[in-house]
Amino acid sequence: MIALDRKAKVASLSIISNTILIILKVGAGLLSGSVSIVSEAIHSGMDLVASIIAFFSVRISSKPADIEHPYGHGKIENISGLAEGLLIFIAAFLIIKESVLKIMHPVEIEETVIAIIAMAISAVVNTVVSRILYKVSQEEDSLALEADALHLKTDVYTSAGIAAGLLLIKLTGISILDPIAAIIVACFIIKEAWHLSKGAFAPLIDTRLSSEEEEKIKEVLETYKTEILDFHNIKTRKSGAVRYVDFHVTVNPELTAKDIHELTKRLEKSLEEKIKNINLTIHIDHS
Incomplete structure (x- = not known):
C-alpha cells in the first residue's frame, strides 16, 4: 500500500x-x-x-x-x-x-x-x-x-x-x-x-526475462550442487512488476521429504534475494 x-x-x-x-x-x-x-x-x-x-x-x-x-x-x-x-x-x-x-x-x-x-x-x-x-x-x-x-x-x-x-x-x-x-x-x-x-x-x-536475470537464476541453482543434480525447463515471464519463474530440479535421491522441503525454502529465499518481486514455481524431479 x-x-x-x-x-x-x-x-x-x-x-x-x-x-x-x-x-x-x-x-x-x-x-x-x-x-x-x-x-x-x-x-x-x-x-x-x-x-x-x-x-x-x-x-x-x-x-x-x-x-x-x-x-x-x-x-x-x-x-x-x-x-x-x-x-x-x-x-x-x-x-x-x-x-x-x-x-x-x-x-x-x-x-x-x-x-x-x-x-x-x-x-x-x-x-x-x-x-x-x-x-x-x-x-x-x-x-x-x-x-x-x-x-x-x-x-x-x-x-x-x-x-x-x-x-x-x-x-x-x-x-x-x-x-x-x-x-x-x-x-x-x-x-x-x-x-x-x-x-x-x-x-x-509473455516474453522471457532478460538474459541477465535468467543468468542470476542459474547462478543460484548452481550453488546447490550437492543437493541438486540437474535443473532444466526454466521458463520466465513478467506481469507488471512481478517476475514469474518456473523450473524443474532433479534432486539427490538420498534427500528425505523433509530435506527437499527445506531445500525448496532455501532456494526461494536465495532467489528472492537476487531478483526482486519474484513468484516461483519449483517442480521436484527424482533421479
Missing part, C-alpha cells in the same frame, strides 16, 4: 507539472506565433493524458490477485504504455502536419525572448520531475512511471532544441528555422514512441 501511495503521488506530480507547462506553452506560443512552441504545447497535452493514464494504471496494477485475475493486474501498466505510445505517435503527426503548413506559408516570429524563457522553464521543470519519476519507477519496478519519465525526458531535449532554434531566429532573422525545429522535435517524439511501445508490448505476449 505504501508503494501504491508513493507511485500515485509521483504520478500526480507529473499531472500537475504538465498542466502548468501546457498553460505556459500555449501562452508563449500565442504571443510569439511560434509553431515549434505550439507543437510543444501539443506534446505536453499528450504528456498530460499519458500522466493521467499512468496515475490510474499504477492504482489498478497494484491491486492483489483475485478470482478473475489469478496472476494479478500488473499487465495494465503494459497496456497503458501502449496507449501512451499511440498518443505520442499522434502528437508527432500533428506537429509535422502543422510544421509543413508553416513552411509553405511562413509566419514571422514575435516575442522570441518570452518564448525562449518559456522553453527554458519547461526544460528545467521537466528535468526535475522526470528524474523523480524515473527514480521511483526503478525502485518500484513500474513501467507506467518509467514511460511517463521517458515522455518528460524527451520534452526536456525538445524544449532545449526549440529554445536554441528560437535563439538562432533572433540572431539570423530566418523564420523558417522554427517549423524545421518543430519537425526535428517530432522525429525525437517518434523515436520515443517506438521504444516505449516496443518495451510495453513484449510482456503482453
Whole structure:
C-alpha cells in the first residue's frame, strides 16, 4: 500500500507539472506565433493524458490477485504504455502536419525572448520531475512511471532544441528555422514512441526475462550442487512488476521429504534475494 501511495503521488506530480507547462506553452506560443512552441504545447497535452493514464494504471496494477485475475493486474501498466505510445505517435503527426503548413506559408516570429524563457522553464521543470519519476519507477519496478519519465525526458531535449532554434531566429532573422525545429522535435517524439511501445508490448505476449536475470537464476541453482543434480525447463515471464519463474530440479535421491522441503525454502529465499518481486514455481524431479 505504501508503494501504491508513493507511485500515485509521483504520478500526480507529473499531472500537475504538465498542466502548468501546457498553460505556459500555449501562452508563449500565442504571443510569439511560434509553431515549434505550439507543437510543444501539443506534446505536453499528450504528456498530460499519458500522466493521467499512468496515475490510474499504477492504482489498478497494484491491486492483489483475485478470482478473475489469478496472476494479478500488473499487465495494465503494459497496456497503458501502449496507449501512451499511440498518443505520442499522434502528437508527432500533428506537429509535422502543422510544421509543413508553416513552411509553405511562413509566419514571422514575435516575442522570441518570452518564448525562449518559456522553453527554458519547461526544460528545467521537466528535468526535475522526470528524474523523480524515473527514480521511483526503478525502485518500484513500474513501467507506467518509467514511460511517463521517458515522455518528460524527451520534452526536456525538445524544449532545449526549440529554445536554441528560437535563439538562432533572433540572431539570423530566418523564420523558417522554427517549423524545421518543430519537425526535428517530432522525429525525437517518434523515436520515443517506438521504444516505449516496443518495451510495453513484449510482456503482453509473455516474453522471457532478460538474459541477465535468467543468468542470476542459474547462478543460484548452481550453488546447490550437492543437493541438486540437474535443473532444466526454466521458463520466465513478467506481469507488471512481478517476475514469474518456473523450473524443474532433479534432486539427490538420498534427500528425505523433509530435506527437499527445506531445500525448496532455501532456494526461494536465495532467489528472492537476487531478483526482486519474484513468484516461483519449483517442480521436484527424482533421479
